[in-house]
Each structure stands twice: as structure tokens, then as C-alpha cells.
Amino acid sequence: MGIGRKVVLYSYWLSSCSWRIRFALCHKGIAYEYKAVDLVKGEQFSPEFEKLNPLHCVPVLVDDNVVVSDSFAIFLHLEQKYTRKPLLPVDPQIRALNLQIASVINSSIQPYHMIGALKDMEKMFGAETKQWAQYKIDKGFLALEKLTKHVAGTYLHG
Numbered sequence: 001m002g003i004g005r006k007v008v009l010y011s012y013w014l015s016s017c018s019w020r021i022r023f024a025l026c027h028k029g030i031a032y033e034y035k036a037v038d039l040v041k042g043e044q045f046s047p048e049f050e051k052l053n054p055l056h057c058v059p060v061l062v063d064d065n066v067v068v069s070d071s072f073a074i075f076l077h078l079e080q081k082y083t084r085k086p087l088l089p090v091d092p093q094i095r096a097l098n099l100q101i102a103s104v105i106n107s108s109i110q111p112y113h114m115i116g117a118l119k120d121m122e123k124m125f126g127a128e129t130k131q132w133a134q135y136k137i138d139k140g141f142l143a144l145e146k147l148t149k150h151v152a153g154t155y156l157h158g
């Protein structure tokens with residue numbers, strides 16, 4: 001890292017979205033300061049945190065003068081700025097599949113088990129919404145299994 005440059009990750013230990021970024025930072029060897037936001041205590045709703053992410057979610061990355069939230073956007077920011085040890089494969093077809101997998105997890109699986117969303121849905125539509133969420137999550141994972149049938153190895157993709 002350059003002199004004076006500082007990377008800060010707002011995170012929570014139970015947050016799978018934040019873990020994605022912790023893995024990426026670790027893989028690329030980027031030193032960072034870890035700031036815990038206790039989602040169970042509701043610290044994501046504090047006025048200070050709202051300035052960083054009006055959606056009240058971790059992860060948020062502050063990288064010098066760049067403030068970016070949402071793991072997929074953070075991931076792409078890191079990949080473009082810190083080119084050493086790339087996270088994405090070079091082959092266009094394999095890279096496209098990796099991006100697709102990330103997008104499926106980000107938009108078709110994880111939102112259904114987000115603490116805030118589950119609480120809101122339960123309040124509005126009753127406890128059965130959890131079964132609906134489970135159904136959607138299963139559907140997402142089944143799709144991933146089919147998508148990666150020919151490439152899965154030790155990890156989901158090789």
C-alpha cells in the first residue's frame with residue numbers, strides 16, 4: 001500500500017457478504033482496518049453509518065476517497081484497482097460463469113436470508129414467508145449446482 005493510503009472495511013462476523021470481501025482482501029494481500037458494525041444491536045441504523053450506506057447494510061469499503069458498498073461492487077472495485085493476484089479467471093467463458101455465479105448468489109439467494117428482509121416479511125405477511133424464502137434459496141442453489149456440474153472441483157468452480 002502507498003504511504004498514507006488507508007483501507008477500512010465495515011463488516012460483521014455473521015455477514016456472508018462481508019466475508020466475501022474479507023476473502024478478496026486477504027487473497028490480494030491488501031492490509032485494512034476492520035470496523036465491526038453489530039447488526040443484531042442495530043448499529044447499521046446509526047446516523048453515522050447511514051452516511052456510508054443509506055441501505056443500512058455491510059459490507060462497506062472505504063478506500064482512500066472511494067466509499068463503496070455492496071459486495072459485488074466492492075469486489076469489482078478491488079479487482080480493477082489492485083490488479084495483482086486477480087480474483088477473476090482470464091478465459092472469457094470461465095470468467096463469465098464466475099460473474100454469473102456471484103450475481104446469482106448476490107441477487108437470487110442471499111437477499112432471501114437477510115436479517116432485515118426476513119423480519120420485515122414476517123411482520124407484513126406472517127411466519128410462512130420463511131418457507132417461501134427457503135424455497136427461493138433452494139431454487140438458487142439447485143440452479144448453481146446445474147450451472148457448475150461440469151466445472152465443480154474442490155471449490156464450486158474448479
Ligand SMILES: N[C@@H](CCC(=O)N[C@@H](CS)C(=O)NCC(=O)O)C(=O)O
Pocket residue numbers: 014015016017018039044056057058059069070071072106114115116117
Ligand atoms: N447485496 C448486498 C447485501 C448486503 C447485505 O444484505 N448485508 C447484510 C449482512 S450479509 C446486512 O448488513 N444486513 C443488515 C440488515 O438486514 O439489517 C451485498 O452483497 O453486499
